[in-house]
Amino acid sequence: xxxxxxxxxxxxxxxxxxxxxxxxxxxxxxxxxxxxxxxxxxxxxxxxxxxxxxxxxxxxxxxxxxxxxxxxxxxxxxxxxxxxxxxxxxxxxxxxxxxxxxxxxxxxxxxxxxxxxxxxxxxxxxxxxxxxxxxxxxxxxxxxxxxxxxxxxxxxxxxxxxxxxxxxxxxxxxxxxxxxxxxxxxxxxxxxxxxxxxxxxxxxxxxxxxxxxxxxxxxxxxxxxxxxxxxxxxxxxxxxxxxxxxxxxxxxxxxxxxx
Numbered sequence: 001x002x003x004x005x006x007x008x009x010x011x012x013x014x015x016x017x018x019x020x021x022x023x024x025x026x027x028x029x030x031x032x033x034x035x036x037x038x039x040x041x042x043x044x045x046x047x048x049x050x051x052x053x054x055x056x057x058x059x060x061x062x063x064x065x066x067x068x069x070x071x072x073x074x075x076x077x078x079x080x081x082x083x084x085x086x087x088x089x090x091x092x093x094x095x096x097x098x099x100x101x102x103x104x105x106x107x108x109x110x111x112x113x114x115x116x117x118x119x120x121x122x123x124x125x126x127x128x129x130x131x132x133x134x135x136x137x138x139x140x141x142x143x144x145x146x147x148x149x150x151x152x153x154x155x156x157x158x159x160x161x162x163x164x165x166x167x168x169x170x171x172x173x174x175x176x177x178x179x180x181x182x183x184x185x186x187x188x189x190x191x192x193x194x195x196x197x198x199x200x201x202x203x204x205x206x207x208x209x210x211x212x213x214x215x216x217x218x219x220x221x222x223x224x225x226x227x228x229x230x231x232x233x234x235x236x237x238x239x240x241x242x243x244x245x246x247x248x249x250x251x252x253x254x255x256x257x258x259x
Contacts, residue, residue, distance in 0.1 A: 018042060040222040045229075048222035057206065064206040065196055065234075068124070072131030072199075073192045077185060080136050084143025084181070089173065098144075105137045109195040113202055127199040127207075134195030135188035142184025146177030175250075182246030186239045193235035208234070 023029070024036040040048075052058055083101075086093040109130050116126040150173050158172050200209035212227030 038221065040225060044222045045225045048220075049226045049229075052211075052223070052226055057211075060206040061208050061211050064210075065200070065208040068127050068199060068207065069131050069192045069196060069238075072128045073135045073189055075128075076132045076135035076139055076188055076192070080139030080184070080188065081143050081181060084140045084184075085147055085169070085173070085177075087140075088144045088147025088177070089169070101137075101140065105141075107133075109134055109198040110201075113198065117202060123202050126202050130199035130202070131192045131195050134191040138187040138191055139181075139184040142180045142187065143177065146180025146184075147173055149180065150176035178246075178250045182243065182250060185246065186242045189239045189242050190235050193231050193238070196231060 021039075022042050025039045025041045027036075029036045083097060087098055088094075112130055112133055113126075116129050117123075120126045120129060154172050154176065155168055158168050163171065196207070197209035197212055200207040201213055208227055208230050212224055212231070215221070215223035215227060
């Protein structure tokens with residue numbers, strides 16, 4: 001199916017979701033386990049978004065969240081890829097580094113808040129750390145998976161031709177693992193935004209996550225959805241950007257996938 005025919009379907013699915021939201025919220029639909037009695041209508045959410053757009057605080061919210069997310073994400077990208085390469089290529093690194101990381105991996109971001117406050121001298125660093133933990137493990141595990149998935153015959157062939165460890169890593173392992181690394185980077189970007197609300201619960205005064213949480217505490221329900229949608233749009237856009245840049249850096253994989 002070409003993109004010309006896929007876009008109408010995508011737009012139709014979004015329209016169907018909006019229609020259901022409109023009907024459920026205006027009719028105060030109660031399905032037993034799920035109720036829409038207090039869910040704001042799309043019109044009230046649009047009005048709240050319009051007010052935020054014309055607010056002087058919007059730029060501060062966006063700049064604060066973007067700086068925290070990208071600082072934590074970039075640190076996680078460097079650490080995750082380097083650790084993933086080491087664990088994927090070395091049994092010693094796998095046995096010594098992977099077990100403690102696997103213990104830490106299931107811990108949710110909200111559980112890190114008390115320790116982050118104790119470990120870091122400023123709340124800003126604490127919030128960056130929370131987004132770092134959200135992005136680290138998807139990047140790490142996808143890098144390990146990509147490195148371990150490289151055909152060992154390619155490595156053996158390169159070694160038989162006289163390639164050293166660094167040459168094998170640069171010419172064989174990294175190109176072979178690159179698609180999985182890009183996937184991990186894209187997922188990690190999304191989870192960084194996912195952890196943003198948790199991070200900005202610590203002591204943020206500005207940020208989309210703080211705006212969303214503050215709206216909940218004062219029971220301003222339309223603003224909650226505005227914050228949620230902003231995080232979703234920013235997360236989707238930044239993940240798409242990472243995928244796009246990754247596609248440009250791995251043209252051999254894109255060509256292979258189009259066959």
